[in-house]
Amino acid sequence: MKHVYEYPRAALTVDCVVFGFDGGELKLLLIERGLAPFKGCWALPGGFVRVDETLDQAALRELEEETGLEKVFLEQLYTFSSVDRDPRERVISVAYYALTKLADHRTRAATDAADAQWFPIPDVPSLAFDHADILTTAIQRLRGKLRYEPIGFELLPAKFTLSQLQQLYEAVLGTELDKRNFRKKVLGFDLLIPLNETHREGAHRPAQLFRFDPVRYGKLKKKGFLFEL
């Protein structure tokens, strides 16, 4: 392929803000950099975009290479372009955020990438490059999206209880929610299918398990339905 415009070009990277939820708090997946610059620092997983792949593909590829994660929910966040965001040269980075079912991936991520680690959001160390800015943007976006699109389920196991769902919303939004009102509203959408299973844990009554019905959501959405919590 011929290069028509022979001006110096910025390099292009993708960086991924990977969220997980472990039943109590929101977590972030970071990798420890093995190379300069910022050697030894924690950073968002990511890397250079190849000339023959889309940004989505690059993000998925980097995620798999660096953390072992596959088939996660992934959405473009924002493109960061401060001139000095990389000390080496001009690098523009397209940020993504990913939502993962922590329970499914915890072990794999830990083994595949020895230098990958989950941090509770409040305990996130200082980050390389402008990754702290990216993280801030991602958290804002997650909060916003969670309120009017059913993406929270991407952070929960396929089968979950209403309490888990509520805890997730409380953790991400940073508010307390009324149990009865929350259940009434969520179940009113008719998007959760009760399973013939219960979740047993600890010395108390077992909880009904549900799964989210994405097909039904797709239909409702087309009719102008708005998921809003």
Add this chain to the structure above:
Amino acid sequence: MKHVYEYPRAALTVDCVVFGFDGGELKLLLIERGLAPFKGCWALPGGFVRVDETLDQAALRELEEETGLEKVFLEQLYTFSSVDRDPRERVISVAYYALTKLADHRTRAATDAADAQWFPIPDVPSLAFDHADILTTAIQRLRGKLRYEPIGFELLPAKFTLSQLQQLYEAVLGTELDKRNFRKKVLGFDLLIPLNETHREGAHRPAQLFRFDPVRYGKLKKKGFLFEL
């Protein structure tokens, strides 16, 4: 500046979806391409990003160069990266959307750029590259943002009437709104300052003019206030 990673690089462009509102309908600013590819086609204003400028700067610069527009509201939209979106070579484009006060700029844009023209959204011709996709994304974003952030004022003159504001909302959202309810709600926010001026036009009662108070909005926003229509 040294190039550390000597792999082939995609070229980077910015493209701007420029909206205007003329008191009845939403319009889009396009330029006619003078060069191949898509010579003679209509396209979004935009161009290549220089290695020493941010994306925001590039968007503002291109807008000024190609359309004469300055000091418009500008916000990053999405980054488009289909491998074949440009027939020449790999080009990744960061799209922006801009909101302009049509009344202020109509003449300038027409004179500075002979090949720039405003189109009502329904009459937009077929566009070069993947610009139709970009436009679709921009319209969705505009609709979404308009409902929960006070960006509509960017499309109106500094002094405007409540009817103009309502028409804007109706045009963008594609719905009819109740006049009394609309006024009640908007004025209830206490973000519009009534001026000692009226808007006279045609054979009817003159309308009260208002201006938006961005400072007050900033304060309210910090306190968790949500502008929502």
Add this chain to the structure above:
DNA sequence: CCAAAAGTGTTCGCGTTACACCCATGT
């Protein structure tokens, strides 16, 4: 005096909120 848009209040219904007790289980 007529046309055309500006401006103004009230009622009704539904959705959000607030709130407390019993249930099923494990130890």
Add this chain to the structure above:
DNA sequence: ACATGGGTGTAACGCGAACACTTTTGG
């Protein structure tokens, strides 16, 4: 039996939706 989280209904309130007439101007 007791500790722990699961599960349930109702009443008050507030906000959004529906709705029609008077006012001011120019022609």
